[in-house]
Amino acid sequence: MKKADEFNFDIVIAGGGIVGASMACLLAQTGLRLALVDQTPFNAEQLAFQQQPLKFDPRVSALTSASMALFSDLGIWQDIARTRTCSYQNMEVWDADGTGSIQFSATEIGQPALGAIVENSVILHALYKRIAQQDSLRLLAPFTIAALDRIQIDGEQHIQLLSSEGSKLVAKLVIAADGGNSRVRELANFSCKEWNYDHQALVTTVRTERPHQHIALQRFMTTGPLAFLPLLPAADAEDRHYCSIVWSSVPEKTAHLMALPDEQFRKELGAAIEQRLGAIEWSDVRFAFPLTQRHATSYANAGIVLVGDAAHTIHPLAGQGVNLGLLDVRALAAELLHGLAAGRSLTDPILLQRYQRQRRGHNLGMMWLMEGFKQLFAAEALPVRWLRNFGMKNINNLALVKKQLARRAMGLD
Ligand SMILES: Cc1cc2nc3c(=O)[nH]c(=O)nc-3n(C[C@H](O)[C@H](O)[C@H](O)COP(=O)(O)OP(=O)(O)OC[C@H]3O[C@@H](n4cnc5c(N)ncnc54)[C@H](O)[C@@H]3O)c2cc1C
Numbered sequence: 001m002k003k004a005d006e007f008n009f010d011i012v013i014a015g016g017g018i019v020g021a022s023m024a025c026l027l028a029q030t031g032l033r034l035a036l037v038d039q040t041p042f043n044a045e046q047l048a049f050q051q052q053p054l055k056f057d058p059r060v061s062a063l064t065s066a067s068m069a070l071f072s073d074l075g076i077w078q079d080i081a082r083t084r085t086c087s088y089q090n091m092e093v094w095d096a097d098g099t100g101s102i103q104f105s106a107t108e109i110g111q112p113a114l115g116a117i118v119e120n121s122v123i124l125h126a127l128y129k130r131i132a133q134q135d136s137l138r139l140l141a142p143f144t145i146a147a148l149d150r151i152q153i154d155g156e157q158h159i160q161l162l163s164s165e166g167s168k169l170v171a172k173l174v175i176a177a178d179g180g181n182s183r184v185r186e187l188a189n190f191s192c193k194e195w196n197y198d199h200q201a202l203v204t205t206v207r208t209e210r211p212h213q214h215i216a217l218q219r220f221m222t223t224g225p226l227a228f229l230p231l232l233p234a235a236d237a238e239d240r241h242y243c244s245i246v247w248s249s250v251p252e253k254t255a256h257l258m259a260l261p262d263e264q265f266r267k268e269l270g271a272a273i274e275q276r277l278g279a280i281e282w283s284d285v286r287f288a289f290p291l292t293q294r295h296a297t298s299y300a301n302a303g304i305v306l307v308g309d310a311a312h313t314i315h316p317l318a319g320q321g322v323n324l325g326l327l328d329v330r331a332l333a334a335e336l337l338h339g340l341a342a343g344r345s346l347t348d349p350i351l352l353q354r355y356q357r358q359r360r361g362h363n364l365g366m367m368w369l370m371e372g373f374k375q376l377f378a379a380e381a382l383p384v385r386w387l388r389n390f391g392m393k394n395i396n397n398l399a400l401v402k403k404q405l406a407r408r409a410m411g412l413d
Contacts (some may be wrong), residue, residue: 007138009035010346012161012171014145014184016042018061018120019308019325020177021127025074026333028134030340035169037143037161042128054233056205057119058287060244062088062216062229062319064115067326076126083122086232087113088216096221114216115319117229117244143167145178148187150302157347159303173346174304175332177325180294182310190296190306197291199224200254201316202247204286205231206269209278211240218317219273224248225317226272243277245269246316254288291315295367299360300352307332312363324363331358 011027013020016038024036061067071077091114094101106114131139147162153170161169176184185192212230219226224247231242247257247269257265266280294313299306308325332355339351 007035007140007169009033009138009169009171011035011173011175012037012159012169013175013177014161015176015178015182015308015310016040016139016141017177017179017308018123018127018322019329020175021124021131022070022074022326023175023177023307023329023333024137025076025127025130025134026070026329027336028131028137030337031136032346034136035138035140035171036131037139037145037163037169038141039144041141042124042139054242056231056242056244056284057121058203058205058244058284059120060117060229060231061120061123061322062115062117064323065111066330067323068116070326070330071123071126074127074130076130079126079129080118080122082235083125084232084234085116085118085122086214086230087116088214088230089113090214091216091218093218093220096219113214117216117231120322140167140169143169145183145187148174148184148304157303172303176304176306176310177308178310180292180309180313182306184304185296185306185310188301188304190298190301190304193295193297195293197293197315198250199248199291199315200251201289201291202245202249202254202257202286203289204245205284206243206245206266206280207241207282208243209241209281210276212243212277213240217273217276221272223250223253226269227317227319228273228277229319241281245283247272248291248315248317251290258286258288293367295364299356300349302349303347305332305352305355311359312367314363314367318366318369320366324366327362328355328359331355 010032012035013024014037016024016036020036020038024034027034068077071080089106091104092101104114106112131137142165144164145161146164149160151158151160151170156172158170158172159174161171161174174184176182178184212228214230216230217228226248227246229244229246230240231244233239233242249257257268260268262283265286266283269283270280292313293315296306296311299311307328309321311328312324314321314324335351335355336346339346339348344351
Protein backbone atom coordinates (compact mmCIF):
# COMPACT_ATOMS: atom_id res chain seq x y z
CA MET A 1 0.00 0.00 0.00
CA LYS A 2 1.41 3.40 -0.96
CA LYS A 3 0.36 6.88 0.05
CA ALA A 4 -0.41 9.17 -2.89
CA ASP A 5 0.44 12.82 -2.25
CA GLU A 6 0.59 14.26 -5.70
CA PHE A 7 1.18 12.06 -8.71
CA ASN A 8 0.97 12.63 -12.41
CA PHE A 9 -0.19 9.81 -14.68
CA ASP A 10 -1.22 9.25 -18.26
CA ILE A 11 -4.22 7.19 -17.14
CA VAL A 12 -5.83 6.69 -13.75
CA ILE A 13 -8.21 3.74 -13.46
CA ALA A 14 -10.72 4.54 -10.75
CA GLY A 15 -11.97 1.35 -9.09
CA GLY A 16 -10.11 -1.93 -8.76
CA GLY A 17 -12.95 -4.45 -9.03
CA ILE A 18 -12.72 -7.18 -11.67
CA VAL A 19 -13.29 -4.70 -14.52
CA GLY A 20 -10.88 -1.98 -13.34
CA ALA A 21 -8.14 -4.44 -12.37
CA SER A 22 -8.46 -6.18 -15.78
CA MET A 23 -8.26 -2.81 -17.54
CA ALA A 24 -5.10 -2.02 -15.56
CA CYS A 25 -3.46 -5.36 -16.45
CA LEU A 26 -4.32 -4.97 -20.13
CA LEU A 27 -2.95 -1.42 -20.35
CA ALA A 28 0.15 -2.26 -18.29
CA GLN A 29 1.70 -3.66 -21.46
CA THR A 30 1.59 -0.24 -23.18
CA GLY A 31 4.34 1.50 -21.22
CA LEU A 32 1.96 4.33 -20.27
CA ARG A 33 2.20 5.71 -16.72
CA LEU A 34 -0.78 4.13 -15.01
CA ALA A 35 -2.40 4.21 -11.60
CA LEU A 36 -5.13 1.97 -10.28
CA VAL A 37 -6.96 3.38 -7.25
CA ASP A 38 -9.52 1.82 -4.96
CA GLN A 39 -11.16 2.72 -1.69
CA THR A 40 -10.36 -0.78 -0.39
CA PRO A 41 -6.74 -1.70 0.33
CA PHE A 42 -6.85 -4.80 -1.91
CA ASN A 43 -3.79 -6.89 -2.37
CA ALA A 44 -3.26 -10.47 -3.41
CA GLU A 45 -2.44 -11.75 0.11
CA GLN A 46 -5.61 -10.31 1.61
CA LEU A 47 -7.74 -11.91 -1.07
CA ALA A 48 -6.16 -15.33 -0.61
CA PHE A 49 -8.00 -16.02 2.64
CA GLN A 50 -11.16 -16.79 0.65
CA GLN A 51 -9.55 -19.79 -0.95
CA GLN A 52 -9.82 -22.19 1.93
CA PRO A 53 -11.32 -25.57 1.14
CA LEU A 54 -15.09 -25.57 1.61
CA LYS A 55 -15.20 -21.84 2.28
CA PHE A 56 -16.63 -20.22 -0.83
CA ASP A 57 -16.93 -16.55 -1.73
CA PRO A 58 -20.69 -15.81 -1.90
CA ARG A 59 -20.04 -13.59 -4.97
CA VAL A 60 -19.39 -15.66 -8.07
CA SER A 61 -19.38 -14.91 -11.80
CA ALA A 62 -20.52 -17.16 -14.62
CA LEU A 63 -17.71 -16.36 -17.05
CA THR A 64 -18.22 -16.57 -20.79
CA SER A 65 -15.61 -17.90 -23.24
CA ALA A 66 -14.82 -14.29 -24.20
CA SER A 67 -14.01 -13.41 -20.56
CA MET A 68 -11.89 -16.54 -20.11
CA ALA A 69 -10.01 -15.65 -23.30
CA LEU A 70 -9.27 -12.18 -21.89
CA PHE A 71 -7.90 -13.74 -18.69
CA SER A 72 -5.78 -16.10 -20.81
CA ASP A 73 -4.38 -13.12 -22.71
CA LEU A 74 -3.54 -11.47 -19.38
CA GLY A 75 -1.70 -14.65 -18.39
CA ILE A 76 -3.89 -15.33 -15.36
CA TRP A 77 -6.36 -17.98 -16.54
CA GLN A 78 -4.04 -20.85 -15.57
CA ASP A 79 -3.74 -19.40 -12.09
CA ILE A 80 -7.54 -19.04 -11.78
CA ALA A 81 -8.19 -22.54 -13.14
CA ARG A 82 -5.59 -24.06 -10.81
CA THR A 83 -7.17 -22.35 -7.82
CA ARG A 84 -10.85 -23.12 -8.21
CA THR A 85 -13.36 -22.96 -11.06
CA CYS A 86 -16.25 -25.14 -12.14
CA SER A 87 -17.07 -25.43 -15.82
CA TYR A 88 -20.67 -26.13 -16.76
CA GLN A 89 -21.56 -28.12 -19.84
CA ASN A 90 -25.33 -27.80 -19.60
CA MET A 91 -27.86 -25.30 -18.49
CA GLU A 92 -31.53 -25.85 -17.84
CA VAL A 93 -33.98 -22.98 -17.61
CA TRP A 94 -37.63 -23.58 -16.82
CA ASP A 95 -40.86 -21.86 -15.94
CA ALA A 96 -42.20 -22.56 -12.46
CA ASP A 97 -45.64 -21.86 -13.76
CA GLY A 98 -46.04 -24.41 -16.55
CA THR A 99 -44.18 -26.95 -18.58
CA GLY A 100 -41.92 -24.73 -20.72
CA SER A 101 -38.19 -25.35 -20.45
CA ILE A 102 -34.99 -24.82 -22.45
CA GLN A 103 -31.87 -26.97 -22.20
CA PHE A 104 -28.59 -25.56 -23.46
CA SER A 105 -25.71 -27.93 -24.04
CA ALA A 106 -22.06 -27.25 -24.87
CA THR A 107 -21.93 -30.23 -27.24
CA GLU A 108 -24.80 -28.80 -29.32
CA ILE A 109 -22.66 -25.77 -30.13
CA GLY A 110 -19.38 -27.66 -30.43
CA GLN A 111 -17.77 -26.10 -27.34
CA PRO A 112 -16.13 -27.89 -24.39
CA ALA A 113 -18.26 -25.89 -21.91
CA LEU A 114 -20.92 -23.19 -21.81
CA GLY A 115 -18.85 -21.25 -19.30
CA ALA A 116 -17.22 -21.46 -15.89
CA ILE A 117 -18.40 -20.44 -12.44
CA VAL A 118 -15.60 -18.64 -10.61
CA GLU A 119 -15.60 -16.90 -7.24
CA ASN A 120 -14.97 -13.17 -7.61
CA SER A 121 -12.19 -13.30 -4.99
CA VAL A 122 -10.37 -16.00 -6.99
CA ILE A 123 -10.39 -13.75 -10.08
CA LEU A 124 -9.31 -10.70 -8.06
CA HIS A 125 -6.54 -12.66 -6.36
CA ALA A 126 -5.05 -13.63 -9.73
CA LEU A 127 -5.44 -10.08 -11.09
CA TYR A 128 -3.73 -8.50 -8.06
CA LYS A 129 -0.84 -10.96 -8.24
CA ARG A 130 -0.37 -9.84 -11.86
CA ILE A 131 -0.69 -6.16 -10.93
CA ALA A 132 2.08 -6.55 -8.34
CA GLN A 133 4.43 -7.63 -11.17
CA GLN A 134 3.81 -4.52 -13.33
CA ASP A 135 6.42 -1.77 -13.00
CA SER A 136 4.48 0.83 -15.00
CA LEU A 137 1.40 0.43 -12.81
CA ARG A 138 0.98 2.02 -9.36
CA LEU A 139 -1.65 0.58 -7.05
CA LEU A 140 -2.90 3.29 -4.69
CA ALA A 141 -5.26 2.13 -1.98
CA PRO A 142 -7.03 3.20 0.06
CA PHE A 143 -7.84 6.12 -2.22
CA THR A 144 -11.52 7.02 -1.95
CA ILE A 145 -12.41 9.42 -4.73
CA ALA A 146 -14.17 12.41 -3.21
CA ALA A 147 -13.68 15.26 -5.70
CA LEU A 148 -12.81 15.72 -9.36
CA ASP A 149 -11.66 18.86 -11.21
CA ARG A 150 -10.64 19.61 -14.74
CA ILE A 151 -7.38 21.60 -14.71
CA GLN A 152 -4.96 22.91 -17.36
CA ILE A 153 -1.28 21.87 -17.36
CA ASP A 154 0.88 23.40 -20.11
CA GLY A 155 -2.25 24.25 -22.05
CA GLU A 156 -3.54 20.68 -21.95
CA GLN A 157 -6.60 19.54 -20.03
CA HIS A 158 -5.98 17.13 -17.14
CA ILE A 159 -8.25 15.54 -14.55
CA GLN A 160 -7.41 16.00 -10.89
CA LEU A 161 -8.78 13.49 -8.39
CA LEU A 162 -8.89 14.17 -4.66
CA SER A 163 -9.38 11.41 -2.14
CA SER A 164 -11.13 11.56 1.21
CA GLU A 165 -7.79 10.35 2.69
CA GLY A 166 -6.27 13.72 1.61
CA SER A 167 -4.31 12.59 -1.47
CA LYS A 168 -4.28 14.08 -4.96
CA LEU A 169 -3.71 12.57 -8.41
CA VAL A 170 -3.54 14.09 -11.87
CA ALA A 171 -4.15 12.23 -15.13
CA LYS A 172 -4.77 12.94 -18.78
CA LEU A 173 -7.47 10.26 -18.91
CA VAL A 174 -9.57 8.80 -16.11
CA ILE A 175 -11.21 5.43 -16.72
CA ALA A 176 -14.09 5.09 -14.28
CA ALA A 177 -14.53 1.47 -13.17
CA ASP A 178 -15.89 2.33 -9.75
CA GLY A 179 -19.06 0.25 -9.98
CA GLY A 180 -22.80 0.82 -10.15
CA ASN A 181 -22.79 3.80 -7.76
CA SER A 182 -19.81 5.36 -9.55
CA ARG A 183 -18.62 8.50 -7.77
CA VAL A 184 -16.61 9.55 -10.83
CA ARG A 185 -19.73 9.33 -13.02
CA GLU A 186 -21.60 11.49 -10.54
CA LEU A 187 -18.79 14.05 -10.04
CA ALA A 188 -18.32 14.39 -13.81
CA ASN A 189 -22.09 14.89 -14.31
CA PHE A 190 -22.71 11.96 -16.63
CA SER A 191 -26.45 11.47 -16.95
CA CYS A 192 -27.94 8.04 -16.38
CA LYS A 193 -31.20 6.23 -17.02
CA GLU A 194 -32.18 4.28 -13.96
CA TRP A 195 -34.94 1.77 -13.36
CA ASN A 196 -35.45 0.17 -10.01
CA TYR A 197 -36.02 -3.54 -10.67
CA ASP A 198 -37.90 -3.84 -7.39
CA HIS A 199 -35.82 -6.99 -6.94
CA GLN A 200 -33.19 -8.01 -4.43
CA ALA A 201 -30.68 -10.81 -4.93
CA LEU A 202 -30.05 -13.26 -2.11
CA VAL A 203 -26.72 -15.05 -2.45
CA THR A 204 -25.28 -17.96 -0.51
CA THR A 205 -23.56 -21.33 -0.95
CA VAL A 206 -25.22 -24.69 -0.35
CA ARG A 207 -24.41 -28.37 -0.23
CA THR A 208 -26.95 -30.61 -1.94
CA GLU A 209 -27.83 -34.26 -1.50
CA ARG A 210 -27.30 -35.10 -5.18
CA PRO A 211 -24.32 -34.01 -7.37
CA HIS A 212 -24.78 -31.07 -9.75
CA GLN A 213 -23.10 -32.87 -12.66
CA HIS A 214 -21.83 -29.52 -14.00
CA ILE A 215 -25.33 -28.34 -14.86
CA ALA A 216 -26.47 -24.77 -14.11
CA LEU A 217 -30.13 -24.59 -13.15
CA GLN A 218 -32.44 -21.61 -13.33
CA ARG A 219 -36.10 -21.66 -12.40
CA PHE A 220 -38.25 -18.64 -13.19
CA MET A 221 -40.98 -17.77 -10.72
CA THR A 222 -43.34 -14.79 -10.86
CA THR A 223 -41.42 -13.33 -7.88
CA GLY A 224 -38.10 -13.68 -9.77
CA PRO A 225 -35.51 -16.25 -10.95
CA LEU A 226 -33.58 -18.72 -8.76
CA ALA A 227 -30.20 -19.99 -10.00
CA PHE A 228 -28.09 -22.95 -8.80
CA LEU A 229 -24.56 -22.53 -10.13
CA PRO A 230 -22.22 -25.55 -9.78
CA LEU A 231 -19.03 -25.23 -7.69
CA LEU A 232 -16.02 -27.45 -7.08
CA PRO A 233 -14.16 -27.25 -3.74
CA ALA A 234 -10.80 -27.57 -5.56
CA ALA A 235 -9.62 -27.80 -9.16
CA ASP A 236 -9.22 -31.59 -8.96
CA ALA A 237 -12.07 -32.31 -6.51
CA GLU A 238 -14.43 -35.24 -6.96
CA ASP A 239 -17.07 -33.65 -4.73
CA ARG A 240 -19.83 -32.18 -6.91
CA HIS A 241 -22.32 -31.25 -4.21
CA TYR A 242 -21.74 -27.50 -3.78
CA CYS A 243 -23.69 -24.77 -5.56
CA SER A 244 -23.73 -21.01 -5.45
CA ILE A 245 -27.24 -19.63 -5.13
CA VAL A 246 -28.54 -16.40 -6.66
CA TRP A 247 -32.20 -15.97 -5.74
CA SER A 248 -33.69 -12.75 -7.11
CA SER A 249 -37.04 -11.78 -5.66
CA VAL A 250 -39.32 -8.94 -4.79
CA PRO A 251 -38.07 -7.24 -1.57
CA GLU A 252 -40.78 -8.76 0.70
CA LYS A 253 -39.84 -12.27 -0.40
CA THR A 254 -36.10 -11.62 0.10
CA ALA A 255 -36.75 -10.15 3.57
CA HIS A 256 -38.73 -13.29 4.42
CA LEU A 257 -35.96 -15.61 3.14
CA MET A 258 -33.23 -13.67 4.94
CA ALA A 259 -35.10 -13.91 8.26
CA LEU A 260 -35.72 -17.69 8.12
CA PRO A 261 -33.79 -20.04 10.42
CA ASP A 262 -31.24 -22.11 8.38
CA GLU A 263 -33.28 -25.32 8.46
CA GLN A 264 -36.42 -23.57 7.22
CA PHE A 265 -34.51 -21.66 4.53
CA ARG A 266 -33.04 -24.93 3.17
CA LYS A 267 -36.52 -26.45 2.98
CA GLU A 268 -37.91 -23.44 1.07
CA LEU A 269 -34.90 -23.41 -1.24
CA GLY A 270 -35.20 -27.14 -1.97
CA ALA A 271 -38.90 -26.73 -2.76
CA ALA A 272 -38.23 -23.64 -4.91
CA ILE A 273 -35.83 -25.62 -7.16
CA GLU A 274 -38.30 -28.54 -7.21
CA GLN A 275 -35.81 -30.79 -5.33
CA ARG A 276 -33.77 -31.22 -8.54
CA LEU A 277 -30.64 -31.87 -6.46
CA GLY A 278 -32.40 -33.58 -3.56
CA ALA A 279 -32.37 -32.08 -0.07
CA ILE A 280 -30.31 -28.99 0.73
CA GLU A 281 -28.00 -30.42 3.38
CA TRP A 282 -26.08 -27.30 4.37
CA SER A 283 -26.21 -23.56 3.66
CA ASP A 284 -23.73 -20.77 4.38
CA VAL A 285 -24.39 -17.21 5.56
CA ARG A 286 -26.90 -15.35 3.34
CA PHE A 287 -26.33 -11.87 1.83
CA ALA A 288 -28.84 -9.65 0.03
CA PHE A 289 -28.14 -7.01 -2.64
CA PRO A 290 -30.66 -4.51 -4.06
CA LEU A 291 -30.84 -4.70 -7.87
CA THR A 292 -31.08 -1.60 -10.03
CA GLN A 293 -30.79 -1.27 -13.77
CA ARG A 294 -28.75 1.74 -14.80
CA HIS A 295 -27.29 2.91 -18.07
CA ALA A 296 -25.19 6.01 -18.70
CA THR A 297 -26.52 7.99 -21.66
CA SER A 298 -22.96 8.58 -22.81
CA TYR A 299 -19.78 6.66 -21.93
CA ALA A 300 -17.21 9.42 -22.54
CA ASN A 301 -16.95 13.07 -21.63
CA ALA A 302 -13.83 15.25 -21.94
CA GLY A 303 -11.09 13.03 -20.53
CA ILE A 304 -13.32 10.65 -18.56
CA VAL A 305 -14.59 7.32 -19.85
CA LEU A 306 -16.88 4.76 -18.18
CA VAL A 307 -16.47 0.96 -18.18
CA GLY A 308 -18.23 -1.96 -16.46
CA ASP A 309 -20.95 -1.34 -13.91
CA ALA A 310 -20.07 2.37 -13.85
CA ALA A 311 -21.50 2.49 -17.40
CA HIS A 312 -24.24 -0.16 -17.08
CA THR A 313 -25.71 -2.22 -14.26
CA ILE A 314 -27.83 -5.17 -15.30
CA HIS A 315 -30.00 -7.82 -13.64
CA PRO A 316 -27.86 -10.88 -12.71
CA LEU A 317 -30.39 -13.33 -14.17
CA ALA A 318 -28.25 -14.07 -17.23
CA GLY A 319 -24.94 -13.67 -15.39
CA GLN A 320 -23.75 -11.04 -17.89
CA GLY A 321 -22.67 -8.03 -15.78
CA VAL A 322 -18.97 -8.69 -15.42
CA ASN A 323 -18.80 -10.26 -18.88
CA LEU A 324 -20.14 -7.08 -20.48
CA GLY A 325 -17.64 -5.06 -18.42
CA LEU A 326 -14.77 -7.20 -19.70
CA LEU A 327 -15.94 -6.66 -23.29
CA ASP A 328 -15.82 -2.90 -22.56
CA VAL A 329 -12.24 -3.34 -21.30
CA ARG A 330 -11.19 -5.18 -24.46
CA ALA A 331 -12.82 -2.60 -26.74
CA LEU A 332 -11.47 0.48 -24.91
CA ALA A 333 -7.93 -0.90 -24.71
CA ALA A 334 -8.01 -1.69 -28.44
CA GLU A 335 -9.19 1.84 -29.31
CA LEU A 336 -6.56 3.48 -27.08
CA LEU A 337 -3.76 1.36 -28.53
CA HIS A 338 -4.95 2.00 -32.04
CA GLY A 339 -5.09 5.73 -31.33
CA LEU A 340 -1.62 5.82 -29.79
CA ALA A 341 -0.19 3.96 -32.76
CA ALA A 342 -1.78 6.57 -35.04
CA GLY A 343 -0.27 9.41 -33.00
CA ARG A 344 -3.57 10.52 -31.44
CA SER A 345 -3.93 11.82 -27.89
CA LEU A 346 -5.41 9.54 -25.21
CA THR A 347 -8.37 11.87 -24.80
CA ASP A 348 -9.11 12.28 -28.49
CA PRO A 349 -12.94 12.39 -28.63
CA ILE A 350 -12.91 10.36 -31.85
CA LEU A 351 -11.27 7.40 -30.05
CA LEU A 352 -13.59 7.58 -27.07
CA GLN A 353 -16.68 7.94 -29.27
CA ARG A 354 -15.59 4.90 -31.26
CA TYR A 355 -15.39 2.91 -28.03
CA GLN A 356 -18.85 4.17 -27.06
CA ARG A 357 -20.32 3.24 -30.44
CA GLN A 358 -18.93 -0.28 -30.18
CA ARG A 359 -20.16 -1.00 -26.69
CA ARG A 360 -23.25 1.08 -25.90
CA GLY A 361 -25.61 -0.58 -28.40
CA HIS A 362 -24.48 -4.07 -27.38
CA ASN A 363 -24.87 -3.34 -23.67
CA LEU A 364 -28.25 -1.70 -24.20
CA GLY A 365 -29.47 -4.72 -26.19
CA MET A 366 -28.51 -7.06 -23.35
CA MET A 367 -30.20 -4.78 -20.80
CA TRP A 368 -33.47 -4.71 -22.71
CA LEU A 369 -33.35 -8.48 -23.09
CA MET A 370 -32.96 -8.90 -19.30
CA GLU A 371 -35.73 -6.39 -18.64
CA GLY A 372 -37.96 -8.25 -21.11
CA PHE A 373 -37.24 -11.59 -19.36
CA LYS A 374 -38.00 -10.11 -15.97
CA GLN A 375 -41.32 -8.62 -17.16
CA LEU A 376 -42.28 -11.75 -19.08
CA PHE A 377 -41.82 -14.05 -16.11
CA ALA A 378 -43.41 -11.63 -13.64
CA ALA A 379 -46.64 -11.62 -15.68
CA GLU A 380 -49.51 -13.52 -14.10
CA ALA A 381 -52.05 -13.05 -16.90
CA LEU A 382 -53.03 -16.45 -18.33
CA PRO A 383 -52.38 -15.64 -22.05
CA VAL A 384 -48.85 -14.39 -21.24
CA ARG A 385 -48.14 -17.50 -19.14
CA TRP A 386 -49.38 -19.73 -21.94
CA LEU A 387 -47.36 -17.85 -24.55
CA ARG A 388 -44.10 -17.99 -22.59
CA ASN A 389 -44.42 -21.73 -21.98
CA PHE A 390 -45.30 -22.26 -25.64
CA GLY A 391 -42.36 -20.01 -26.63
CA MET A 392 -39.87 -21.87 -24.41
CA LYS A 393 -40.94 -25.27 -25.74
CA ASN A 394 -40.62 -24.04 -29.32
CA ILE A 395 -37.24 -22.42 -28.82
CA ASN A 396 -36.06 -25.65 -27.23
CA ASN A 397 -36.99 -27.46 -30.44
CA LEU A 398 -35.36 -24.91 -32.73
CA ALA A 399 -31.73 -25.96 -32.80
CA LEU A 400 -30.53 -22.93 -34.78
CA VAL A 401 -32.24 -20.30 -32.58
CA LYS A 402 -30.99 -22.07 -29.45
CA LYS A 403 -27.47 -22.21 -30.83
CA GLN A 404 -27.55 -18.47 -31.58
CA LEU A 405 -28.89 -17.65 -28.12
CA ALA A 406 -26.18 -19.76 -26.46
CA ARG A 407 -23.37 -18.31 -28.60
CA ARG A 408 -24.54 -14.74 -27.81
CA ALA A 409 -24.71 -15.49 -24.06
CA MET A 410 -21.19 -16.97 -24.20
CA GLY A 411 -19.82 -13.79 -25.79
CA LEU A 412 -18.85 -15.76 -28.95
CA ASP A 413 -20.98 -13.61 -31.34
C1 LIG B 1 -26.03 -11.19 -6.89
C2 LIG B 1 -25.24 -10.88 -8.11
C3 LIG B 1 -24.80 -11.92 -8.93
C4 LIG B 1 -24.05 -11.65 -10.09
N1 LIG B 1 -23.64 -12.67 -10.89
C5 LIG B 1 -22.95 -12.41 -12.03
C6 LIG B 1 -22.51 -13.45 -12.93
O1 LIG B 1 -22.75 -14.63 -12.72
N2 LIG B 1 -21.82 -13.10 -14.04
C7 LIG B 1 -21.55 -11.79 -14.34
O2 LIG B 1 -20.95 -11.53 -15.39
N3 LIG B 1 -21.94 -10.79 -13.52
C8 LIG B 1 -22.63 -11.06 -12.38
N4 LIG B 1 -23.03 -10.05 -11.56
C9 LIG B 1 -22.66 -8.67 -11.91
C10 LIG B 1 -21.23 -8.39 -11.52
O3 LIG B 1 -21.01 -8.72 -10.16
C11 LIG B 1 -20.89 -6.93 -11.76
O4 LIG B 1 -21.27 -6.61 -13.09
C12 LIG B 1 -19.39 -6.71 -11.59
O5 LIG B 1 -18.96 -6.98 -10.28
C13 LIG B 1 -19.04 -5.27 -11.93
O6 LIG B 1 -17.64 -5.13 -11.82
P1 LIG B 1 -16.99 -3.69 -11.75
O7 LIG B 1 -15.52 -3.93 -11.57
O8 LIG B 1 -17.49 -2.86 -12.89
O9 LIG B 1 -17.63 -3.01 -10.44
P2 LIG B 1 -17.44 -3.43 -8.91
O10 LIG B 1 -17.24 -4.88 -8.74
O11 LIG B 1 -18.59 -2.80 -8.20
O12 LIG B 1 -16.09 -2.72 -8.50
C14 LIG B 1 -16.01 -1.33 -8.28
C15 LIG B 1 -14.75 -1.01 -7.49
O13 LIG B 1 -14.68 0.40 -7.31
C16 LIG B 1 -14.33 0.69 -5.97
N5 LIG B 1 -14.91 2.01 -5.64
C17 LIG B 1 -16.20 2.35 -5.54
N6 LIG B 1 -16.33 3.63 -5.20
C18 LIG B 1 -15.08 4.13 -5.08
C19 LIG B 1 -14.56 5.41 -4.77
N7 LIG B 1 -15.34 6.48 -4.48
N8 LIG B 1 -13.21 5.57 -4.73
C20 LIG B 1 -12.39 4.53 -5.00
N9 LIG B 1 -12.83 3.29 -5.31
C21 LIG B 1 -14.16 3.10 -5.36
C22 LIG B 1 -14.93 -0.45 -5.16
O14 LIG B 1 -14.24 -0.62 -3.93
C23 LIG B 1 -14.76 -1.64 -6.09
O15 LIG B 1 -13.55 -2.31 -5.87
C24 LIG B 1 -23.76 -10.31 -10.42
C25 LIG B 1 -24.20 -9.26 -9.59
C26 LIG B 1 -24.94 -9.55 -8.45
C27 LIG B 1 -25.44 -8.40 -7.58
